[in-house]
Amino acid sequence: xxxxKPGAAKARPLSPHLQVWRWHITMWGSILNRATGVAxxxxxxxxxxxxxxxxxxxxxxxxxxxxxxxxLGLLVMLGLTFSLYYHLAAxxxxxxxxxxxxxxxxFSDMTGVAAIGxxxxxxxxxxxxxxxxxxx
Amino acid sequence: MSDFRTPLSRARGLGSAKHGVSTWxxxxxxxxxxxxxxxxxxxxxxxxxxxxxEAARVWMQSPVNAVLxxxxxxxxxxxxxxxxxxxxxxxxxxxxxxxxxxxxxxFVCGLSGxxxxxxxxxxxxxxxxxxxxxx
Numbered sequence: 001x002x003x004x005k006p007g008a009a010k011a012r013p014l015s016p017h018l019q020v021w022r023w024h025i026t027m028w029g030s031i032l033n034r035a036t037g038v039a040x041x042x043x044x045x046x047x048x049x050x051x052x053x054x055x056x057x058x059x060x061x062x063x064x065x066x067x068x069x070x071x072l073g074l075l076v077m078l079g080l081t082f083s084l085y086y087h088l089a090a091x092x093x094x095x096x097x098x099x100x101x102x103x104x105x106x107f108s109d110m111t112g113v114a115a116i117g118x119x120x121x122x123x124x125x126x127x128x129x130x131x132x133x134x135x136x
Numbered sequence: 137m138s139d140f141r142t143p144l145s146r147a148r149g150l151g152s153a154k155h156g157v158s159t160w161x162x163x164x165x166x167x168x169x170x171x172x173x174x175x176x177x178x179x180x181x182x183x184x185x186x187x188x189x190e191a192a193r194v195w196m197q198s199p200v201n202a203v204l205x206x207x208x209x210x211x212x213x214x215x216x217x218x219x220x221x222x223x224x225x226x227x228x229x230x231x232x233x234x235x236x237x238x239x240x241x242x243f244v245c246g247l248s249g250x251x252x253x254x255x256x257x258x259x260x261x262x263x264x265x266x267x268x269x270x271x
Contacts (some may be wrong), residue, residue, distance in 0.1 A: 034223065041216050045244070048209065048252035054192055055255035061189040081178075088174060091167045098164060126178060135185035 029112040033090040036083035043080040074136070081126055086119035159218065166215040173208050180204075181209045193259055202260035217245040 021027070046068075053064035067073055093111050096102045102111055130136055141151060180201065184192050195201055220241050228234045 025166065037216070037219050039221055044209075044212055044216055048213075048255075049246040049256040050211070051205070051252040051259075054189075055195065055236050055258045058189045061192065073164060084174060084178070088171065095164065095167060104195070126182065130182055133182060133186045135182060 024113040025109050027113060031091060032086060039079060039083040040087055043083065077092040078127065082119055082123045085122040086115060089115035106130045163218055166211050169211050170215060173204060176204055177208050187221050196256065196259040202256055205217060205256050206253060213249040217241060
C-alpha cells in the first residue's frame with residue numbers, strides 16, 4: 001500500500017465514464033439494444049393486453065384496438081416496430097459474436113450501422129404496407 | 137485442477153452457483169427461436185390490424201395461429217424476464233431495491249404471461265361468439 005497524504009485517494013484517476021468517452025457506433029449499438037429490449041417489455045405487455053381484450057368480447061376488443069389507433073397509440077406502435085427490428089438485428093449480431101465471429105473493429109462498426117439501417121428501412125417498409133393494406 | 141479462489145472469497149461463500157450455463161444457453165436458444173416467430177408475428181399483426189373483431193377471433197381459432205401466438209408469448213416473455221433480470225442486476229445494487237425489482241419482474245412476467253395464455257386458449261377453443269365472456 002502507498003503511504004500517500006490523507007485525502008490523496010480522492011484524486012486517483014477514475015475509469016472513463018460516459019462524459020469523457022468518445023462516442024462510437026458500437027457503443028450506440030449496445031445501448032440501443034438494451035433500450036429497445038426494455039421497450040419491447042412494454043410491447044409484450046401491450047400484446048398480452050390485446051389477447052385479454054380479444055377474449056373479453058367485441059366491446060373490449062374495439063375499445064382496446066381503438067386506443068392503439070389514437071395518435072399516441074400509433075406513435076407507441078411505431079417505436080415498438082423499430083425496437084423489434086433493431087433488437088432482432090442486434091440479437092443476430094450477438095449470436096455471431098457468440099460463435100467468435102465479427103469482432104474485427106471495422107467489421108463490427110459496419111454491422112452496427114447495418115443493424116440500425118435495417119431497423120429503419122424495415123420499419124418504414126412495414127408501415128408502408130400497413131398504410132397500403134388499410135390498417136391505418 | 138487447483139482452486140483459484142482466494143480464502144476470503146471461499147469464506148464469504150459468494151462463488152459460482154454452478155448453474156449459470158443453463159441461463160446463458162437459454163438466452164441464445166430463445167433468441168434463435170424468436171427470430172422466425174417474430175417475423176411471423178409482424179406479418180400477422182399487419183393482417184390483424186386491417187381486420188375487425190370477428191376476423192381476429194376466427195384467425196385465433198386456426199391451430200397454427202393459436203400455437204404460434206402461444207409460443208410468441210411464452211418464449212418472448214421468458215426471454216424478456218431473463219433480459220430485464222440482467223438489467224436490474226447491472227444497475228441496482230441496493231440489496232432491498234434489487235430484490236424487490238427482481239420479484240416485480242417475475243410477477244409482471246408471470247401474470248401477463250398467464251393472462252395472455254389463458255385468453256388465447258379461451259378464444260382458440262371456444263365455439264361461436266364470446267360476448268358476455270368471463271372478463
